Amino acid sequence: MADPHTSAARLAAVPPLRPEYLCDIVASSDIGVMQKPLTVAQRLVNQAWLRKAFILVMLAAAWEAYARWLDNPLLMPTFTATLEAFQEGIVIGEILQKVTNSVVLLLKGYAVGLALAMLFTALAMMSRIGTDLLETLTSAFNPLPAIALLPLALIWFGLGDLSIIFVLVHSVLWAVALNTHSGFRSVSSTLRMVGRNYGLNGPRFIAKILIPAAFPSILTGLKIGWAFAWRTLIAAELVFGVSSGKGGLGWYIYENKNMLDIPAVFAGLLTVILIGLTVENLIFRNIETATVRRWGMQS
């Protein structure tokens, strides 16, 4: 019998001649929608907030278990004790007052930082010397911790909000400017040519082409800037928080540490975490959904 795998047989092999055939196809309107609804469990697992809430609950449970096992409220108060201190702080109004003080200061510094970042990147886009200026300043100042400028700020601006705003601006400005500028530079040359084709130049070109096209990077810059600002603010308040006469969250933490009210210290830290989670998940997440995700620029 001939082995079909020997080379001689392969040379002689001819595929069988098959008849041609034609088919009628079913009109797509007759096929109907072909999809199956997901089960309730699958739909729940698909909710990102639910998955994240689960992680938070697990973390809180681990904290509670460890604190109970350690049984030393001075080192590690339990989660429930922290919650109680938090609730007490809210009811008395102390925490809310401190949060307001901190957030107002933070927003001021953030806003000034963003405005300056916009100014620097606009200059960098308009001229080569502007680019050099931004690149030099960013590489010089971005690695400089904002808190290291605090002593200097105290000498220049005295004990007060102005000093804190100064270090906040420093912590926001370079991160935002760096990201915005690198976003602008990575805008595709086709899009740039399209913009110029339809007569856009100068500020209109930046507003209508560069900013939306670089929006993913800009958003990253805004997030990083926000986080840097928070860290700097809390650290600055820890050092001289009461200077402004009111004091913020950092000062609240410091004060309670001095009084050995450790659950209140944890409550202060918890507040910082909660604000961070809220801003990330409510504000930045919604901006992302409404912009870069909707435009298909980020998955």
Added chain:
Amino acid sequence: MTACASPRLAPLLQVQGVTLQYKTEKHLVTATYRVSFDVYGADRFVLLGPSGCGKSTLLKAVGGYMAPTEGSMHLKGLPIRAPGPDRVFVFQEFDQLLPWKTVKQNVMFALTSSRKMHGKAAEAQAMRYIEKVNLAKFANSYPHTLSGGMKQRVAIARALAMEPDVLLMDEPFAALDALTRRKMQDELLALWDDTRFTVLFVTHSIPEAVLVGNRVLLLSPHPGQVKGELNSDGGDPADLASGRKLSDRIHEMLFADRIEEQEVVRHG
């Protein structure tokens, strides 16, 4: 050659003795050398040549994105200095659509940015041309939800809605699959029948040049120089004198001398 033509009308676009050079890191590259041609109203004028003949660079120069080192370019008798909405580009790249705007907004963006139209008028004009490219159903879709062919149709609608003096198409169908490309070529011709725009069309495909163009300018590579200008009726006609098909004649002219295979840095 262009010099022997004695037209009744003045040409819409006149390119005279244009030499284009651009700088790379190490070299000064001459893309085209003393290229001349005339484009008349309602022409489907094809620039054809192998890669490295400077045809895309030439189109960019007509678009106003780069200035010639020698020679002149006039549109309606006025010198070309900068990019402008009277010469609208359709690029090969799909990312020429603004991803943050819907199909309709993309077309309206062109009209409003150039201050040609505003508000309701711009919207009506945009929808008219979106219907012409059969995308009315997708007017409110974002570009990332469209296929490649649909994106190019949006780009064509956006360009045509501007009603430019001349449409500049830089290998607009090169990134499409063969079936879609064939379909788009037919659609472009149908649109031309409808609106009689003037188009300057860059391609490296001989069948596409023969099908799309009524006039084909052949360019030689390194640097680009004019080899000739031929007429086409879209049906690949046989030449009366030689009895040979247009595409065969073009093929022969382009490959008459051995083309040096040479890596050319494409000008971005």
